[in-house]
Amino acid sequence: MSNCVFCKILKNEIPASFVYRNATVSAFLDIHPINPGHVLVVPNNHCKRFADVEPSTAGEMFKAAQHILKAIQKSSLPCEGANLFLSDGEVAGQEVGHSHLHIAPRFSGDGQHVGFNHGDPDSNPRSELDRIAKEISRQLTSLA
Numbered sequence: 001m002s003n004c005v006f007c008k009i010l011k012n013e014i015p016a017s018f019v020y021r022n023a024t025v026s027a028f029l030d031i032h033p034i035n036p037g038h039v040l041v042v043p044n045n046h047c048k049r050f051a052d053v054e055p056s057t058a059g060e061m062f063k064a065a066q067h068i069l070k071a072i073q074k075s076s077l078p079c080e081g082a083n084l085f086l087s088d089g090e091v092a093g094q095e096v097g098h099s100h101l102h103i104a105p106r107f108s109g110d111g112q113h114v115g116f117n118h119g120d121p122d123s124n125p126r127s128e129l130d131r132i133a134k135e136i137s138r139q140l141t142s143l144a
């Protein structure tokens with residue numbers, strides 16, 4: 001897509017520091033890294049929403065991410081753990097409209113945090129969890 005910053009990177013129209021490329025996915029360093037070695041894994045074909053990414057491509061994204069994480073762990077970069085995350089849709093914080101998987105190396109004392117307001121188990125009794133699980137399972141069956 002012509003106005004997509006990641007498509008421009010993939011076409012070498014703007015600079016990026018690539019760590020990996022194959023026929024399906026590419027990975028480059030985030031320009032505003034959470035920590036050194038913060039990588040973005042993207043499908044080579046433009047696709048905004050993760051649900052619309054070709055399933056085999058989605059698999060390739062995670063396969064590449066696992067490989068890259070192993071490489072980061074072997075490197076000299078501090079990496080005691082990592083957050084892999086994908087923000088899907090503006091409401092979830094997606095800023096670039098080309099689906100991408102973040103690999104953010106983490107180390108103790110890095111000053112970063114992952115923030116969610118988790119629900120109280122009292123407001124989410126088993127009956128409610130079961131009802132939601134059934135609804136999703138039913139939709140999965142209809143997708144199959």
Ligand code: AMP
Pocket residue numbers: 005016029030031032033040086087093094095096097
């Ligand atoms: P998200 O908020 O999940 O959509 O993440 C978008 C990420 O893309 C942010 O972490 C940005 O720092 C990163 N980003 C934006 N423009 C560029 C660029 N030109 N090169 C590398 N990373 C970028």
